[in-house]
Amino acid sequence: MTTPHPDRSLALRGVDGPAWSPDGKWFAYIFDGRLWRVPVTPEGAIAGAPIRMTDELADALNWASDSQSILYLGVDRLKRIDLTGKVADAHPHLAYTPEISSERIVIHAGRLIDVVSGTSQRDMDIVIDGNLITSIEPHRAREDGARVIDASGQSIIPGLIEPHTHMTSNFGERLGRIWLAMGVTAVREPGADPYDALERREAWVSGRRLGPRGFMTGGLTDGSRVFYGFANSVTTPEHLDLELERARWLDYDLIKTYVRMPDHVQKTIVARAHQIGIPVSSHEIFPAVGYGVDAVEHLRGTSRRGYSPKQTEMGFSYADVTDLLAKSGMTITPTMGLSGGFNLKVLRDPAILAHPVYTALFRDAERAALKAGVDRVRQTEPSLARSVDAMGLAITDIIKKGGRITAGTDSPFIPYGLSFLVELMLYEDAGLSPADVLRSATIWPAAVLGVDKHLGTIEPGKLADLVIVDGDPLARISDLAKVHAVVSNGRYLPRADLMME
Ligand SMILES: [Zn+2]
Structure with a gap:
């Protein structure tokens, strides 16, 4: 398929996600990272100048079935842009929270390896609170309710x-x-x-x-x-x-x-x-x-x-x-x-x-x-x-x-x-x-x-x-x-x- 963008080096440059509008009147694509569309005849020939639709990076474009708007990924959000250029967030911004354990665990290390010095220590306890190492100390018996992992026969x-x-x-x-x-x-x-x-x-x-x-x-x-x-x-x-x-x-x-x-x-x-x-x-x-x-x-x-x-x-x-x-x-x-x-x-x-x-x-x-x-x-x-x-x-x-x-x-x-x-x-x-x-x-x-x-x-x-x-x-x-x-x-x-x- 020839991509209708009047740029002489187009074939060598990134054109992505080309898509005809369902009514056959437009051809949309990503060029130089942004969303463009160009009018086309029913035979698919270019019928006018290309129109740049976004100033921001666009990805994953998809025409609405009425050919009046395009859904796309705009940098970090899903958006919808209509033919007049009006943009709306198509979905509320998604969020997540890191999962951090609240447990205290103590690993009884038979051999604790220090990669910097290339040496090891025997019988050490690695104390972990949540996701942080909080102390490293010689092994001892504990009654503080921490979960103890016995790795006394192993290396860490x-x-x-x-x-x-x-x-x-x-x-x-x-x-x-x-x-x-x-x-x-x-x-x-x-x-x-x-x-x-x-x-x-x-x-x-x-x-x-x-x-x-x-x-x-x-x-x-x-x-x-x-x-x-x-x-x-x-x-x-x-x-x-x-x-x-x-x-x-x-x-x-x-x-x-x-x-x-x-x-x-x-x-x-x-x-x-x-x-x-x-x-x-x-x-x-x-x-x-x-x-x-x-x-x-x-x-x-x-x-x-x-x-x-x-x-x-x-x-x-x-x-x-x-x-x-x-x-x-x-x-x-x-x-x-x-x-x-x-x-x-x-x-x-x-x-x-x-x-x-x-x-x-x-x-x-x-x-x-x-x-x-x-x-x-x-x-x-x-x-x-x-x-x-x-x-x-x-x-x-x-x-x-x-x-x-x-x-x-x-x-x-x-x-x-x-x-x-x-x-x-x-x-x-x-x-x-x-x-x-x-x-x-x-x-x-x-x-x-x-x-x-x-x-x-x-x-x-x-x-x-x-x-x-x-x-x-x-x-x-x-x-x-x-x-x-x-x-x-x-x-x-x-x-x-x-x-x-
Ligand atoms: Zn590689």
Whole structure:
């Protein structure tokens, strides 16, 4: 269908949600983020100039059956606009309240792990009031009516933070339980439909559904010719203003720019996002490092430059990459599992697929498809192993030089939760100490999100997100497979309960 908007580069720019009016007289669509309509003849030809209907961002347009008005999502509200331009709220503003437990619980920790120092203490009590850790003290008998959780035979680590996943409500309610059952109490989502992500964040925080804390952005903020459906084609300064306005209204936790966004625009976005107090991540390392991008996703990753700015064809990263990361303080989410590490690890250790959360909460067809994909890489195992080893060298080099990595996966390309565990095992295989591996999944991603005052370690005054595991992850990262229970925002949730279908 040819979209009737008289702009020569229209085909390259984001046009969304086109819809004919039921009476056939109008064609409405979203362009540069706003709602337009243009008159058309009964044959569908343009019969006049296009009319911009909104000054604000519009989404999800829908004609009324009488063709006299359009229902749309205006930034954070459902609205109705008629053909004269009169706007009305179509629905009262929806509100929610965070669910915070009023219970006091005391967790008797056999081994309490401090990820910052990489040490542990024996027989400690973690006292939690509501959703806050209020004190940490040597274990003692109590008669104050607090609920005591006996984890004297187990280890306690801070709740894990998965910093690179893309989610959709199509996956269903089990998604939140998968995260928690794998010990993940916070997720960072660098790219999603903003309203889908917002619904998820609010449903989880309000207790409507069980799930971790969600840190979100909207679509990938991109230039022209976008690749993913949830990317936002932003090609004018006015549209960028509106997108940053939406970031404030919907309370984004980060901005993710993508690979078609020109460098000078990315630079503007970083400055503007920092003004409203949120970090920016992209796939870019240089010149991005020079204008203060906070994080970079993927050691490989897509690039518009015709070559990978971070890796050679054989998968190696040299000092021009690792020094920049280590010295700038910019973090990287290597996604080693995404770049072949997951398939390789599972090929060599098929028992990973018997993880109880994976077998309980993923469907037979999903597991069969994954298994078939893993089997297919058998022929290329030697070359895959070489490139995975090369990525391991880059990661250890960054850490040795004093840099920080964050352990994301880009799920659902590889399965939610299970891929995160494998990512952490790959870092250990590459030679990182278990303490560094734990930092990459706790305090470092918390810092990248700007929430390390509240999350990432177990300390009085911090939010009560922690994981009770059998074994000792400070000795063996693979013990993270043995999550016994999580405490998520002060709620104690045994894994067995989370896994019920
Ligand atoms: Zn991604």
